[in-house]
């Protein structure tokens with residue numbers, strides 16, 4: 001059912017909770033803080049108390065997330081209408097639970113699913129839950145910034161050629177760095193093979209509102225996608241949405257799977273924040289995105305004037321979400337980690353993340369020119385200070401060629417439950433890893449749990465270890481030791 005245009009101008013869940021509060025109830029339900037009276041004064045002194053009245057539970061006014069018929073169902077229908085999809089689910093456990101539910105809905109024990117090798121760890125969790133066997137397609141690498149690029153149609157086709165029985169393709173687009181894949185091409189390939197296209201669109205809830213941004217996943221023909229509305233719109237942390245087009249998807253099964261991965265006491269503040277985030281996007285999504293785009297255009301222009309700094313733009317990669325600023329100062333000898341540390345410690349400029357080469361700013365409609373000016377001021381100062389240092393030399397990185405994806409001895413589920421032991425890195429050659437190992441850059445896992453540490457992989461990773469590079473995923477982060485599966 002499509003909602004009427006003027007309905008987008010309403011907030012059914014917010015209004016339902018307000019109506020409940022206005023009955024001034026004698027409240028004997030959970031939560032025990034009784035709308036707002038029972039919250040610690042230490043906290044309410046800092047933040048006020050009114051918001052806590054909206055932390056309620058299932059009542060005849062407020063509906064039930066796991067079996068919605070009233071205000072929550074209406075809020076979900078408004079999402080479906082706004083994003084032009086058949087069904088939307090509100091999520092209170094982030095895109096993490098949405099990714100898990102998508103994978104659970106697509107492939108089971110004994111079935112194959114194609115997964116982009118750079119998928120978020122929630123995809124692995126979904127595979128542990130579902131028991132499906134992943135086969136991997138590799139993202140490109142954007143050399144200039146040492147980051148992960150798109151998943152190409154060619155790599156997906158090659159993977160289908162070897163694995164025509166894959167039930168779905170799961171990938172992230174846009175990535176943390178704003179890199180998108182050509183999703184309409186990928187949708188076509190998947191559907192030709194009778195497979196679903198599942199998109200982790202955690203970073204892309206805003207893509208649908210401005211023509212300067214690449215196409216959103218559902219517009220491009222994806223069967224399901226999940227968006228962290230807390231990452232780029234005004235929703236509270238943990239608030240996400242799962243969208244479904246029902247042509248190829250059993251929407252009831254998706255709902256059932258969501259029950260498996262979400263609390264039976266979903267938080268109403270989170271759900272209300274989703275209701276209100278949708279209201280804002282429907283009212284002025286385009287202006288919101290424009291604000292972020294304008295700030296980023298200004299930042300890029302000014303950063304280009306700072307000696308030694310550079311910022312990724314469309315000349316590096318075409319399908320970029322331009323509201324992400326990937327900034328590097330490697331030409332003046334600073335790693336991303338060092339740059340992030342100085343920005344944070346000296347200038348109170350908080351970046352979203354750093355890697356070996358870059359820092360990343362997530363710029364939203366709620367940022368201001370003052371924020372950007374502080375970032376620019378700090379970068380100018382840092383450039384000046386670095387210039388004064390005699391030993392500031394450009395960082396030069398040499399990547400050994402990325403090794404072959406190794407033999408998968410156990411599925412992620414089998415590996416998760418298998419007994420493991422910790423051995424020295426020297427002893428790990430030829431063993432089956434019990435952990436993921438992903439050196440930076442570009443942070444693409446070289447080994448997943450259940451995969452064999454082949455000689456090629458061991459040699460490749462040893463280069464990173466010798467270089468003292470950051471190793472993501474492994475328990476000690478340095479590869480002094482590694483966890484391997486016993487008895488295989």
Ligand SMILES: Cc1ncc(COP(=O)(O)O)c(C=O)c1O
Nearest residue numbers: 093094095096120172200202228
């Ligand atoms: C690509 C990607 N997918 C999924 C997630 C998980 O999202 P959430 O924090 O909403 O659970 C993240 C979190 O950073 C992410 O970057």
